[in-house]
Amino acid sequence: MKSNQPEQPKDMQELRQSLGRLEQRLQGVAADMERTQIAEYVKLLNRPWTLIWKNMLSGTARGVGIAIGFTFFAATILYVLRILGALNLPIIGDYIADIVRIVQIQLEGKTY
Incomplete structure (x- = not known):
């Protein structure tokens, strides 16, 4: 019959x-949680007025950004249309003239 003493050091x-592997894995999980900033997120969820304020500011900034972007886009399109209208191209010029005519009729309050 063999004794269990030689196996104990191997088991230990x-x-x-x-x-050691478990400790390394736990340290990795802790580092990942620090990178995701879960503590700050939970703190923010526990303070609803701060969450509302931050969402209000971000929504306002997003709305202003969209307005500025659309203005720039529309101005660019109008600039290109003005240049194309000045070239008196047969097809494009007629199309732009139709658009201008429709807009003028709508401004006068008449239906076309």
Whole structure:
């Protein structure tokens, strides 16, 4: 019959290796949680007025950005249409003239 004493150091060594791997994995999980800033998110959820204020500011900034972007886009389109209208191209010029005519009729309050 064999004694269990030679196996104990081997089991202890495997246990230490296993615990070492577990510790490394836990440190990795802790580092990942720090990178995702979960604590700050939970703190923000526990303060609803701060959350509302930050969402209000971000929504306002987004709305202003959209308005500025659309204005720039529309001005660019109108500039290009003005240049194309000045070239008196047969097809495009007639199309732009139709658009101008429709807009003028709508401004006068008449239906076309």
